[in-house]
Amino acid sequence: KRKEIQRLGVENGLDARLFHQAFISFRKYIMESSSVSADLHIILNDICCGAGHVDDLFPFFLRHAKQIFPMLDCMDDLRKISDLRLPPNWYPDARAIQRKIIFHAGPTNSGKTYHAIQRFLSAKSGIYCGPLKLLAHEIFQKSNDANVPCDLVTGEERVFANEDARQAPHVACTIEMCSTNTPYEVAVIDEIQMIRDPARGWAWTRALLGLCAEEIHVCGEPAAIDLVTELMYTTGEEVEVRNYKRLTPLTVLDYPLESLDNLRPGDCIVCFSKNDIYSVSRQIEARGLECAVIYGSLPPGTKLEQAKKFNDPDDPCKILVATDAIGMGLNLCIRRIIFNSIVKPTVNEKGEKEIDSITTSQALQIAGRAGRFGSSFKQGEVTAMHRDDLVRLREILGEAVPPVRVRASVPGYTAVPWAALWYSDPKLFCLLSDIFVSLSQVDGMYFVCNIDDFKFIADMIQHIPLNLRSRYVFCTAPLNRKEPFVCTTLLKFARQFSRNEPLTFDWLCRHTKWPLAAPKNIKELIHLEAVHDVFDLYLWLSYRFLDMFPDAVLVRDIQKKLDDIIQIGVCNITKLIRASQSAAAPGTAEVVPEDFPLSKDARVVSGRQGAASTEALSIAVEAAGLRRARSSRPSRLGSRQEDLKSYGRGSLANRLLREGLLTQEMLRQLESEWQDQHRNGRYGIGSKRDDQHSSKETRKKRK
Ligand SMILES: Nc1ncnc2c1ncn2[C@@H]1O[C@H](COP(=O)(O)OP(=O)(O)OP(=O)(O)O)[C@@H](O)[C@H]1O
Numbered sequence: 244k245r246k247e248i249q250r251l252g253v254e255n256g257l258d259a260r261l262f263h264q265a266f267i268s269f270r271k272y273i274m275e276s277s278s279v280s281a282d283l284h285i286i287l288n289d290i291c292c293g294a295g296h297v298d299d300l301f302p303f304f305l306r307h308a309k310q311i312f313p314m315l316d317c318m319d320d321l322r323k324i325s326d327l328r329l330p331p332n333w334y335p336d337a338r339a340i341q342r343k344i345i346f347h348a349g350p351t352n353s354g355k356t357y358h359a360i361q362r363f364l365s366a367k368s369g370i371y372c373g374p375l376k377l378l379a380h381e382i383f384q385k386s387n388d389a390n391v392p393c394d395l396v397t398g399e400e401r402v403f404a405n406e407d408a409r410q411a412p413h414v415a416c417t418i419e420m421c422s423t424n425t426p427y428e429v430a431v432i433d434e435i436q437m438i439r440d441p442a443r444g445w446a447w448t449r450a451l452l453g454l455c456a457e458e459i460h461v462c463g464e465p466a467a468i469d470l471v472t473e474l475m476y477t478t479g480e481e482v483e484v485r486n487y488k489r490l491t492p493l494t495v496l497d498y499p500l501e502s503l504d505n506l507r508p509g510d511c512i513v514c515f516s517k518n519d520i521y522s523v524s525r526q527i528e529a530r531g532l533e534c535a536v537i538y539g540s541l542p543p544g545t546k547l548e549q550a551k552k553f554n555d556p557d558d559p560c561k562i563l564v565a566t567d568a569i570g571m572g573l574n575l576c577i578r579r580i581i582f583n584s585i586v587k588p589t590v591n592e593k594g595e596k597e598i599d600s601i602t603t604s605q606a607l608q609i610a611g612r613a614g615r616f617g618s619s620f621k622q623g624e625v626t627a628m629h630r631d632d633l634v635r636l637r638e639i640l641g642e643a644v645p646p647v648r649v650r651a652s653v654p655g656y657t658a659v660p661w662a663a664l665w666y667s668d669p670k671l672f673c674l675l676s677d678i679f680v681s682l683s684q685v686d687g688m689y690f691v692c693n694i695d696d697f698k699f700i701a702d703m704i705q706h707i708p709l710n711l712r713s714r715y716v717f718c719t720a721p722l723n724r725k726e727p728f729v730c731t732t733l734l735k736f737a738r739q740f741s742r743n744e745p746l747t748f749d750w751l752c753r754h755t756k757w758p759l760a761a762p763k764n765i766k767e768l769i770h771l772e773a774v775h776d777v778f779d780l781y782l783w784l785s786y787r788f789l790d791m792f793p794d795a796v797l798v799r800d801i802q803k804k805l806d807d808i809i810q811i812g813v814c815n816i817t818k819l820i821r822a823s824q825s826a827a828a829p830g831t832a833e834v835v836p837e838d839f840p841l842s843k844d845a846r847v848v849s850g851r852q853g854a855a856s857t858e859a860l861s862i863a864v865e866a867a868g869l870r871r872a873r874s875s876r877p878s879r880l881g882s883r884q885e886d887l888k889s890y891g892r893g894s895l896a897n898r899l900l901r902e903g904l905l906t907q908e909m910l911r912q913l914e915s916e917w918q919d920q921h922r923n924g925r926y927g928i929g930s931k932r933d934d935q936h937s938s939k940e941t942r943k944k945r946k
């Protein structure tokens with residue numbers, strides 16, 4: 244436990260985790276071996292007799308640690324392969340040409356993407372890299388409609404414009420899938436400010452540094468101009484900035500919506516939790532209005548259908564309830580954005596859950612969906628549901644977006660398998676990913692991206708015998724970690740794969756109990772979404788292991804059918820909520836956990852980088868200055884948390900208060916009545932506690 248010994252450990256490559264494991268193993272070795280080595284025996288004897296010091300054990304401890312962790316002998320070599328200081332040099336093809344970088348900067352709805360796409364369409368060849376499947380889809384469609392044959396590439400999908408599956412000169416893809424080896428005349432990198440994203444930012448850094456195109460059109464917030472210029476300084480490329488202004492006015496209203504009775508056609512209510520989506524849509528339908536629903540974990544087909552329904556002037560559905568899944572680049576016919584709340588649950592870089600006010604950048608992105616140019620609304624409006632949120636929202640929207648300053652970009656997990664290769668031990672694979680992160684040397688401009696998902700899968704499949712490449716590919720699969728059914732399926736895929744038994748369509752149908760019926764309640768709807776993710780996972784793996792996942796065509800077919808079934812569920816969402824609530828025990832009105840995986844949007848919609856690529860996966864990143872300026876908005880958050888605490892019943896009480904069904908006075912009264920009854924043991928819980936208490940007493944007495 245002494246600091247000096249820990250320091251000695253670190254000098255020899257034993258960080259706290261390895262030190263602890265080596266210590267347990269060393270102690271076990273000494274305590275449980277029938278005979279320890281002679282030299283160690285003598286030292287132990289000396290220590291026991293007072294002739295030696297306990298520190299004398301350190302060389303033996305280290306010798307033991309090196310036996311169980313052989314990589315400790317190669318720390319210098321590991322350090323070398325973790326040297327990530329010159330990301331621009333990972334892309335020799337891009338460095339061999341002089342690229343022209345054009346930055347289309349401006350607020351939302353200013354025509355940035357439009358202008359970049361005009362150039363893309365007029366070029367002989369081009370690649371569009373977007374953050375969402377839906378955006379890639381939109382460009383794929385636009386291009387083909389304009390008679391410019393364009394393919395679509397996402398993690399799980401390849402659609403060829405040419406019937407004979409010949410590659411078209413144009414391609415629209417999710418950014419993780421872009422090729423840095425194929426030459427293009429024009430490349431478009433959309434939503435460049437995503438480079439700050441701790442989990443996906445690496446894909447933007449990689450595209451920016453590595454795309455092999457004569458012209459690179461970058462679209463995004465002006466706050467990212469400095470960063471792009473700085474990065475391009477290291478590659479010796481100049482950046483031309485083209486500034487745009489919003490094409491239609493956007494007004495922040497000075498009154499909140501206050502009640503859903505005040506909804507008007509073209510309104511979109513933005514929620515940050517699935518529960519709120521369900522609750523709001525139910526209340527809207529209770530008022531006899533139809534609404535469309537879009538949230539991240541819905542399949543793309545359902546999202547598109549819901550968007551189409553809302554956009555269709557002849558459809559009676561004129562209200563949209565959505566999460567910030569609509570926040571990036573999408574063109575919807577929205578007149579007014581109404582923030583149902585301005586706090587959003589997130590997972591920080593350490594994997595901890597946080598609730599924080601939305602950032603200015605997020606608020607602008609979402610608000611920017613109102614009054615899109617070319618839609619039926621010539622101007623946009625934005626407000627909040629509640630007065631106090633509106634005050635805060637005005638402040639957030641008024642703040643300047645802090646400049647995006649990149650601090651890191653590193654080959655993500657690629658160095659890990661190289662290192663593991665040296666030792667060929669699957670158990671080391673997980674440990675090595677940690678060591679890699681701690682050893683990696685980065686330039687001051689970059690830092691290593693979050694590889695938690697990679698590590699999660701590495702741990703999960705650790706015991707399954709797989710060769711290195713397969714293990715690596717499995718570890719990079721797009722997995723929704725929060726959905727146990729998807730996780731266990733990945734495990735089953737890996738197990739069957741390791742036995743060399745192909746994962747057939749029949750197997751998948753048996754496992755998912757396909758064919759599935761329309762959902763009868765919200766729980767079933769969520770399960771169907773998870774099955775959709777499982778099909779995505781299958782398709783993703785089928786592109787990497789064609790022989791072991793041979794039935795992609797059939798799976799794509801049933802996935803489309805499932806998409807339709809989910810759509811039916813979403814259309815009947817109110818009925819599903821009612822069914823869920825009547826089935827739930829009294830007092831358990833929650834239909835899904837509050838922390839539904841918002842982050843999944845990105846994972847599921849984008850897929851991941853083809854793992855077979857040996858090219859360094861770079862990871863981008865955000866600077867310290869970029870982190871949410873939490874300190875700048877503690878007051879509202881603080882009071883919100885206080886509110887929640889003082890309401891003491893979590894979101895149900897909060898919601899009842901908001902809907903005016905409860906007043907604070909009534910809540911206080913209920914609370915004191917409940918406590919009285921509790922004290923008098925009139926409730927089940929109370930009497931149970933009393934039972935426990937009395938049995939404890941009895942036990943005490945007996946003792
Ligand atoms: N000059 C133009 N002529 C015709 N339509 C245009 C023009 N400029 C923009 N549009 C249309 O206006 C809408 C908004 O433009 P665009 O999507 O390019 O905005 P953006 O600045 O990229 O917004 P965001 O930041 O939300 O991605 C799109 O439907 C686009 O087709």
Ligand SMILES: [Mg+2]
Nearest residue numbers: 355356462572
């Ligand atoms: Mg855009």
